[in-house]
Amino acid sequence: MSQPDTIPFAAPPFALEAEVARLIVTVLHLENKPEEIDPAAPLFGEGLGLDSIDALELALAISREYGIELKSDDERNRRIFASLRALAAHIGAARAR
Numbered sequence: 101m102s103q104p105d106t107i108p109f110a111a112p113p114f115a116l117e118a119e120v121a122r123l124i125v126t127v128l129h130l131e132n133k134p135e136e137i138d139p140a141a142p143l144f145g146e147g148l149g150l151d152s153i154d155a156l157e158l159a160l161a162i163s164r165e166y167g168i169e170l171k172s173d174d175e176r177n178r179r180i181f182a183s184l185r186a187l188a189a190h191i192g193a194a195r196a197r
Contacts, residue, residue: 114139117188124184127161128154139185147183155181162187168194 121134124143128150141147144155155177159170168191170180180190 116192117184120188120191121184123161123165124148124158127157137184139188140183142183143181143187162191166191166195 117139118134121137121139124130124137125132125134130148132148137148144150150158156172158181159172162168162170170177174180179186181187
């Protein structure tokens with residue numbers, strides 16, 4: 101019998117959130133564990149406390165890891181980087197295209 105064609109599937113949203121959390125912790129050398137990042141908490145300011153330099157480093161890492169270009173002058177950046185959940189959703193949507 102031959103194998104049926106496999107259909108690629110997207111990782112569940114929570115799996116992508118965990119993956120992006122690991123990327124954030126690794127790239128930015130955070131002391132937090134990936135599972136300690138609240139997916140709904142802000143990444144900048146009172147949340148995780150990231151700054152603009154962190155955003156640049158993270159955008160470069162996302163570009164390398166996922167092939168998704170995040171431009172510094174994109175008016176959607178505030179929404180994209182609002183939280184881990186928002187960032188993972190953006191990456192997931194961009195990969196699905």
